[in-house]
Amino acid sequence: MHDVYNFVSGPLVWVAFIVFIAGSLYRVISLIMLVNKKEKFIFDYMSFKYSLRSIIRWSIPFATVNWRKHPVLTVVTFAFHICLIVAPLFILAHSVLIDESWNISWWSFSDTIGDIMTVIVIAGSIFFLIRRVVLPEVKFVTSASDYVILAIVAAPFITGFIAYHQWFAYPNMMIFHIISGEIMLMAIPFTRLRHMLLSPFTRAYMGSEFGGVRHSKDW
Template sequence: MDAQELLIWVRGAGLQIAAAVFVLGMSYRMLHLLLIGRKKSLAEARGSEWAGGLRTMWQRSFVLPKLSPRGRFTVVAGYLFHLGFFVTLFFLSQHIALFRAVFGFGWPALPRGVIDIAAVLSLGAMVALLAHRLVDPVKRLLSDYQDYLTWALSFLPLLTGFMLLREIAFEYVTLLTLHIASVELLLIAAPFTKLAHMFSTFISRWYNGAVMGFKGIRT
């Protein structure tokens, strides 16, 4: 299989496989979470579950409780990583072309300079987060192989994407193949690893907020 055939495969069959695993796995997992369900509380509500749930789904992205230096580091680096990841994923013109091809609609792109900065910050933050995971006692205790695997799976698309835009080290066709393949690995692993938090976090937040909302607690 030559470079072109490999590229065609990752853009075609490979992507179909990855999309199938991702969508099937994620829809299964998220719906399953909802179907496990919970007992409806018989206590008298003091507030609205939905108001609390929806508020927390949104609000928890921004709440910054007082933190220790290690906590602050995690929050700042975590934000940079996620922000950079989303900016590059959703606002690079080439990616929007992909979404337009799949979903039939697109949106305006951000200038390349912004994308570049976001990508570099995101990559830097990820390296810092990995280093922190290796030295911080709390994170070391909590970490298992999955944490390192998912780190690599998230890092590679960013790295290969960054290299691709500049044709660093390899030819375009090779880099494009690597980039798409790395995204496919990410998609395939996502439903079965902690990467599932990309969706489940909103279910978690809803439940958390619903319990608070039910009790009428203004968070």
């Protein structure tokens, strides 16, 4: 058990981060190189001002017509994504790990806040799952991979939640938690979770076209 724990919390962490960072860089750089090779004109139309205008607008809840049309979804998706990114960075237990490993004192928030954020991510995952099953326009375009990526994202939070509360099988749950976290990181560049990497670019390009050429709003 200790061997497994040491492996997943040691070498495998490095593998996960290397795959995540290298894979992400590969995704972004290869996309830009593809633009350079085949659609160079895109560089000419890209506008810093209008890219930012579009990204910022869509990053504010209820600032776009479509966010306002779907108030529940908007609240859930913003809460979900913020917690998804922020919670792992500042959970107290993670902060302790960083401190113990490298003697770096990292910020953290209280266990209660970490707990709440974890619940928000799990609840958000359930919301998205129900949405996929229930809404015809979502169900129609849903494939197996959509459920898989949802599971990949939910897993570290579910296992982390159970492990933190030590409800059952604590040592195993810890290992599952670490592995599922590593899987999520590694999956980002290679599944549709890559919308995390690519959406700023598609948003920026559409923002530039709407602002610079079409003189219109893309929200």
